[in-house]
Amino acid sequence: VKIGRFGPVIQIGTADDEEKPRFSQLKKGLSLETITLEEALDVFKLPRTLGEFEDKTVIAGIGPFGPYIKHNAKYVSIPKDIDPLTVSLEDAINLINNKRKAEAQKLLKTFAEDSELQILNGRYGPYIAYKGNNYKIPKIMVPKDLELQAVMEIINKQNEKGTTPKRGRYTAKKK
Known part of the structure; x- marks a missing residue:
C-alpha cells in the first residue's frame, strides 16, 4: 500500500518482476494505517x-x-447496500431483470409506418423520439392514444417554432 498520484493505491508485485505489477485504488472506508493483507487481496x-x-x-x-x-x-449498477465482492448470482439476475422491466416501461408506442418514430416515457414525462430529435407531448394529450397524424402535427408544429438562438460569447472590452 502506498500513496500514488491520485491517492492511496494497493500494488501487487514490483517493477523488477517479469510480470507487470497490478495496481488498484483503496475502497471507501479503508485507510492506509488500518488495512490488512486479506482486505488488500480482496x-x-x-x-x-x-x-x-x-x-x-x-x-x-x-x-x-x-x-x-x-x-x-x-451493464447494471449495483446498489450501495450490496457489496460486489459478496453479490450472488441470484441477486445479479434480479438486478438484470429489474433493469429489463424499467427499459420495457420506457417504450410506450411504436408505429409500423415509420420505424424511427417512437413514443417514450422519460424522466420528465412522455415524449416523441423521431430521427434523433425529441419532441414534448402537450399535457392535455394521452400518449398511448396518439395516432400517426397527430404525432406528425406535434413534430411539425415544434419544428416551425425552431430552436432558440444560441447566445454568442462576449469578451470583456478593455478600457
Whole structure:
C-alpha cells in the first residue's frame, strides 16, 4: 500500500518482476494505517465471474462509476447496500431483470409506418423520439392514444417554432 498520484493505491508485485505489477485504488472506508493483507487481496478478486445466465457469463466488478454487473455486453449498477465482492448470482439476475422491466416501461408506442418514430416515457414525462430529435407531448394529450397524424402535427408544429438562438460569447472590452 502506498500513496500514488491520485491517492492511496494497493500494488501487487514490483517493477523488477517479469510480470507487470497490478495496481488498484483503496475502497471507501479503508485507510492506509488500518488495512490488512486479506482486505488488500480482496480488492484484486474483482472483476469476478458469478456464473451463467441465459447462456451468457455474469461478471461483477467495480468501474469508474461504481460497482456493476455485466451480462450480455450490458451493464447494471449495483446498489450501495450490496457489496460486489459478496453479490450472488441470484441477486445479479434480479438486478438484470429489474433493469429489463424499467427499459420495457420506457417504450410506450411504436408505429409500423415509420420505424424511427417512437413514443417514450422519460424522466420528465412522455415524449416523441423521431430521427434523433425529441419532441414534448402537450399535457392535455394521452400518449398511448396518439395516432400517426397527430404525432406528425406535434413534430411539425415544434419544428416551425425552431430552436432558440444560441447566445454568442462576449469578451470583456478593455478600457
